[in-house]
Amino acid sequence: MTEVERVTEYRRILLDGAETRVERHGDLLIAPDGRRVPVEKAVHLPPVQPTKIIAVHLNYRSRVEEFHARLPPAPTYFHKPTTALNAHGGAVVRPQRCRWLNFEGEFAVVIGRPCRNIRPDDAMDYVAGFTIANDFGLHDFRDTDAGSMLRVKGSDTLCPLGPGLVVGWQPQGKRLRTYVNDRVAQDASTDEMEWSPAYLIADIARTITLLPGDVILTGTPAGSRPVEPGDVVTVEVEGLGRLVNYVVEGPIPVRDDVGAQPSSSEEVVSTALGGDWEFRGIRPPRRAVE
Numbered sequence: 001m002t003e004v005e006r007v008t009e010y011r012r013i014l015l016d017g018a019e020t021r022v023e024r025h026g027d028l029l030i031a032p033d034g035r036r037v038p039v040e041k042a043v044h045l046p047p048v049q050p051t052k053i054i055a056v057h058l059n060y061r062s063r064v065e066e067f068h069a070r071l072p073p074a075p076t077y078f079h080k081p082t083t084a085l086n087a088h089g090g091a092v093v094r095p096q097r098c099r100w101l102n103f104e105g106e107f108a109v110v111i112g113r114p115c116r117n118i119r120p121d122d123a124m125d126y127v128a129g130f131t132i133a134n135d136f137g138l139h140d141f142r143d144t145d146a147g148s149m150l151r152v153k154g155s156d157t158l159c160p161l162g163p164g165l166v167v168g169w170q171p172q173g174k175r176l177r178t179y180v181n182d183r184v185a186q187d188a189s190t191d192e193m194e195w196s197p198a199y200l201i202a203d204i205a206r207t208i209t210l211l212p213g214d215v216i217l218t219g220t221p222a223g224s225r226p227v228e229p230g231d232v233v234t235v236e237v238e239g240l241g242r243l244v245n246y247v248v249e250g251p252i253p254v255r256d257d258v259g260a261q262p263s264s265s266e267e268v269v270s271t272a273l274g275g276d277w278e279f280r281g282i283r284p285p286r287r288a289v290e
Contacts, residue, residue: 007168012045044088047165050213053080059219060192066222067275078149088162096253100139100272104220105178105235108133109197115210123198129167132243134160139272140262174238188221
């Protein structure tokens with residue numbers, strides 16, 4: 001955090017059974033009526049209630065290099081339904097019969113007031129704050145949903161946000177790390193981003209009205225890989241805190257009597273493991289192919 005930043009952090013928690021917005025003061029969360037809850041004992045909710053969640057495909061240079069790809073001339077996006085929302089401390093579900101659930105640590109922009117057809121130079125005036133996101137992807141459905149990414153990125157629980165909404169934070173020059181069971185899996189600087197939050201906001205708002213609470217996911221660096229039930233995934237962003245989630249197996253399998261079925265095609269495995277493995281002459285890890 002730079003010396004000029006003066007940040008305030010708000011969280012949404014369950015307090016005596018009711019959704020409550022609280023302000024963080026060190027290790028305490030303080031409600032408007034003065035009630036206090038230790039941070040480690042709070043039951044967290046997503047910090048905002050968006051009408052839509054929009055995510056950019058590629059934005060970090062290391063991710064582009066990992067896939068031996070090229071950035072497009074302008075950002076491209078996909079949509080995560082609000083039913084995918086999850087919170088700090090929440091369980092991320094890998095459905096039975098699925099194998100390729102990947103984490104993607106990043107930070108998210110939260111819109112503060114209605115925004116439509118604005119200049120990039122004015123975009124930050126429409127921001128309420130920032131939060132951490134983990135843009136989980138269920139790549140088992142990539143063969144059928146690669147265009148829309150609907151099930152890949154939009155299945156239930158695959159959009160953890162939190163733990164709080166931080167006001168006054170600046171996204172330049174911050175460290176982003178993702179840990180799987182305390183092992184560093186992603187490590188990058190936000191300076192790797194090709195397109196700034198302001199650019200993304202202005203680009204989307206040319207044709208889509210952004211409303212208070214709406215969320216824009218800003219992309220992930222290299223290192224996204226599959227995780228398994230029992231794994232703990234933590235995304236840490238300098239100045240925003242740590243978002244922790246637990247991977248569990250779903251209680252029921254994906255139905256096999258309707259729709260396209262989960263697959264482990266070459267495209268699915270290649271994407272899940274970080275690029276064209278055959279082209280690079282690298283065999284996938286044994287765990288991934290058994």
